[in-house]
Amino acid sequence: MSLWQRLKERLGGGATPGGGAPAGAGGGAAPDADPSGRGASEPRAPRSPAAPVARGRPTREEGGDDIARLRSAGARQGPSTEEVIAVLRRARGTLQEAEAVAHLVAAMEERVLPDPVRVACADLLAARGDEQGALSVLEGAATSRERGSAARAQPVSSTEGLVLAADLYASLGQLPRAIGAIERVLVREIGAPGARERHQRWRAALGAERPAAARVEDVTFVAPSASKTPFRLLREVARGGAGAVYEAEDEVLGRRVGFKVYHGRGGDRAHVTREVRLAAALAGPGVVRVFDADPDEGWIALEWIARGSVRDVLRAGDAAALAPVARWARPLARALARIHERGYVHADVKPANVLLRNLGEPVLSDFGLARPRGAPSAGGSPGYVSPERLAGRPSDPRDDVYGYGRVLEDVLVRLEPLGCEGLAAWKELSLRCLGPDDERPPDGAALVRAVC
Incomplete structure (x- = not known):
């Protein structure tokens, strides 16, 4: 049984796309299916054997046609993103709520839905108490392996989606993943409502079990001339x-x-x-x-590298110079492969540490946190540390792969509004690098194979 089938089961036996009852033994209707999601112990109105409750599509006045159209969300002739979200809002808290979500879940089995739709669907699932189901929607759990489709759902990358995912991770006790998600928000939008408060609270909670590495924050001033240096x-x-x-x-x-x-x-x-x-x-x-x-x-x-770092290029508002992405992202993957082949982990891959001799020749700098593979890690730059490393895992090449994905994400989020071509594959790779360990390329060599 696929994850999506399990998710639909959790929505309630009667909440099937099209409004029909699920088939049971001998083709009969599922008994006492409850699309409202109430527990079995809650009282229900008695049903008359002579007048069974209809399981078909609700009337137009009840919004049944709008609910049914959710099944075609994301299709060419389907409802727009705004229409889908409006229908979900109207269905929230009603008997049609479970059916609306079931239609969207069915749509996700066939096509990739826009981030705002998935965030709205996940928010509704979370409100119903199905936090794991909500995370499945946000993480893009419907894969080509499960549904035999050429498309692949990707984890959400919008600020709203990341904040919701962070809250769900925290609610499920996965603080390192919660911190990783909220740090991605802070790097992109420092003023995102509630993001800093969440970050401080979760870091404090994690630090109660694993103290953060001390960092020196002294102010350094150097005179324009130093007698002991040339x-x-x-x-x-x-x-x-x-x-x-x-x-x-x-x-x-x-x-x-x-x-x-x-x-x-x-x-x-x-x-x-x-x-x-x-x-x-x-x-x-x-x-x-x-x-x-x-x-x-x-x-x-x-x-001395006059162009500076990827961070410098982005801060200067010159993101277009980083297109096409392959020009610098492929050699950067090869640099990580060399480091990992030697048995080391850089441990601080971020835009500020990717310098550009030219736009096709990136170089990694700052090996202050680098460690042999398997050695205890020390410190890190907020927003670029993998959740597994935050949880205390020893140095692992997958930490650098995560940092590589974050560098890609920082660049792509600025290139997408410019209408640059060829970004879809890089976005998918970025999200793979930021995903769970078992789906992330295991090291730089695997990363090179992924970008070639």
């Missing part, structure tokens, strides 16, 4: 929890460099040493070059 600092270009990055000039070699200074200065010696050694060990395509470092003073000199 670099002349020109301007600050980035700042994060670990340190600040400056554009600088190597006065001896006459070249520009990226000068990263850690907030802890000498106190970060072990961290700086590990980061630069790992970056040097992984040197090659897709990894930023390290020129020099002083662990005692807490600085690293890196290659």
